[in-house]
Amino acid sequence: MDHEKVNILLVDDQPAKLLAYEVILKDLDENLVIASSGREALEVLLKTEIAVILVDVCMPELDGFELAAMIREHPRFQKTAMIFISAIQVSDIDRLRGYEMGAVDYVPVPVVPEVLRAKIKVFAELYRKTRELERLNRELEDRVRARTAELENSTAKLRESEQRRSMAIAAGKMGSWDWDWISGDWMWDEGQYRIFGVSPDSFAVNPANVQALLHPDDVEQLRKAIAEFNKGTRAYETEFRIIRPDGEVRWCVGTAAATVDDSSRVVRVSGVTVDITERKRAEERQNLLAREVDHRAKNALALAQSIVRLTRADEVKAYVNAVEGRINALARVHTILSLSGWQGAELSRLIDEELAPYSLGGQIVLAGPEVQLLPTTAQTLALALHELFTNSAKYGALSTRSGRLAIRWQVENQLLTLSWEESGGPLVMTPKSRGFGTRSLLASVESQLGGQAQFDWRAEGLLCRLEVPLTRKTSAASPSGKFEDASSAELQRASG
Template sequence: MDQEKVNILLVDDQPAKLLAYEVILKDLGENLVIASSGREALEVLLKTEIAVILVDVCMPELDGFELAAMIREHPRFQKTAMIFISAIQVSDIDRLRGYEMGAVDYVPVPVVPEVLRAKIRVFAELYRKTRELERLNHELEDRVRARTAELEHSTAKLRESEQRRSMAIAAGKMGSWDWDWISGDWMWDEGQYRIFGVTPESFEVNPANVQALLHPDDVDQLRRAIAEFNKGTRAYETEFRIVRPDGEVRWCVGTAAATVDERGRVVRVSGVTVDITERKRAEERQNLLAREVDHRAKNALALAQSIVRLTRADEVKDYVNAVEGRINALARVHTILSLSSWEGAELSRLIDEELAPYSLGDQIRLAGPEVQLLPATAQTLALALHELFTNSAKYGALSTRSGRLAIDWRVEDELLTLSWEESGGPLVMAPKSRGFGTRSLLASVESQLGGQAQFDWRAEGLLCRLEVPLTRRMAGLGKFDTGGSAELQRASG
């Protein structure tokens, strides 16, 4: 087989010498590339894969030493063979300099054709062998990687299959069966009887009885499997439902494989049945949860949209702070509800979360029993408490060291009564108009939860009383919906 030609770069500023090199090296049968200057040689190197460079030491502008140094600086050409040709007698220092620049050999002028051809041939063949070794090494590495990946994949599948089988057998959710295609005889193991909810004593295994236990919508699966085996299919897998004698519906996955005789005719079909009911139920629960999360997210976004749209402030900074505070309050209660899988939240936990940013020490007194709030109630009270704390920290008792705040709550007949009493702070005057905080508090407590909110702007401090139903029946709504946004809009209109 003809070996691949390699490129040999000839660099010299004198055309006559280049022509002489071409004549000498023509018999090698390689590709000869000509460059009449160092800069032209660099351009060629960037565009062409070169095996050997034959370069004249003495050239104008860029001599052989400088060209060699520039070539060696490029990562691609650090191992490219370079042979220097010198028309003058070079000293040992010049030779050492040349070798330091990357030269692999020197050829003096006048050039001996046989010597030059021999040197070029050696380095060209070395280049060719090196490339071949690199190619073979890459192929070997690719094959090793592919084989390793294949083995790892097979091992993982085998391990996974064995784990599933072991777990299924241990849990009693796997069964195996065998069907003599010629005689029609069936054989079920204990697991198969258990999955179908029958016993060997009370159930005769035959096509009619098995079909009777299949869900009416999945009977065609059995007929389709038999038809496929008659057509020559050797393996079949499908999901189906069974209806046990007690009426319970179970989901199963069945895998079957055919055994054929020397003529290719099916003589036996063997299979495995796995009960996947729990997995199916888990998928249904997951889908239900995803829909529920989507619903709650939309409700939360609707409430956040109302907060952004209805918040009022004279300065941009005040507006941003107000919106961030209300959104953060909503986020905190969302975290609490998430930790309880949206079952509810403790009232004391909501108060602690709203207290956390203030670090007020003994200025605040809390008293009340443990109260579990529904998600909607928790969200509403979290925002209400945030508004009360924010207002108190800006204008009320919590704005001074001498101020005091007492929060008490009790529950009677599924009705939560929360009392907020401030004292010792700045002199209080009843506001001429209600701000967003007060309006949203009233709207959410009264309209969303069917409760009441009362404010008494006493001179010594605000007294607020909230009454909130704790049951879904009394609250009317179990969770926020987009109607809440409309109520907030009406309250602030």
């Protein structure tokens, strides 16, 4: 039986699945309209009457649930039949959510062709019957309007208002607008005003005022869009920036679709604006983080390379142990800094991490306030503490049960003073020459941090005093990569 074909909108981001739906539904002899994304589906709905929407639940940007919620917000589509297709295990909660978003049915994957055709056919026939009833109602309304001029005028205004209704607003991040291409009249919905940071009470929507809110570098995008519509383009999308009256810059993406008359002349342009500022900021943070990770990795590799190259030992085992100890110290402070987002590290945490390998009972006394160290300061100081602990465990107070160690620190005028005092250990003699650990400690603290390191080899135990500025900007903080050169050069001098 001949019937007036209706439009069935198929929405899925996978071409293969769209093709499969077309093959299944072609026997229904209806108009199948394809959309590969939620945004493209919205463009189709702006221009085309749709009887049934078949939409995939899982799609990028706008998933099926979000798309359904936006469609249902618009009065024109509140009764449009939507059928969800899901390739995942469908639970009762999933179905409930789908029905809450406006779905009339739920089809799981794999799709049974006969079942899908039957469902679509039912809703297509229901749409045809509804449209037929609507046509009968319009004919009746026309007769009434012919008799009552006032009612006709009121109905015309209502229809015009209906055509200018904005698309759904999603959490204040979207707005819709309508531009009468002939008269030049604009209409913004509440979301559009919110995105641009203006009030409908004080802001007149016209080309001059809108252009004044655009970023100067993006004004050309507006001119280009107008030119494209004059050339016959029916849809246009672009990203642009706006500058709100309070000076805040926001990123937006705009999608516009044209309506034409019988002579293919543009008579109206409708569009949706989405505030994507948070997404842009997230992308900037991700790029910044990638550069920072690259910089930190180069710094760490430079330190590790210097440690491996410059460590000295008479035996292979001693060499391996020395290198592993210093690399592990670097890894421990790297972990602490990573957990803080490379904002810094507590001095007490660095000391605790270096103490962890030793079972020392009450041999160690710690005293000092909470001190937050810059990342570069923390890295250098961690290696210095490692050398002190290693030396004490081998030859000093921590090499015997009777030994005692007191670590005290204080901060005054942004200068950290740390004292390392050993006692009760083996008899200490002033070394005839300084080992690599001591020399690298001196080089790193004095040259890299701009501080001082003093050693007093007392017979009863080593007394070491470190003075470290907390605010100095060292070469290690420079993103230009100078840290590698500075650290390698200082450690090279320490080994010489």
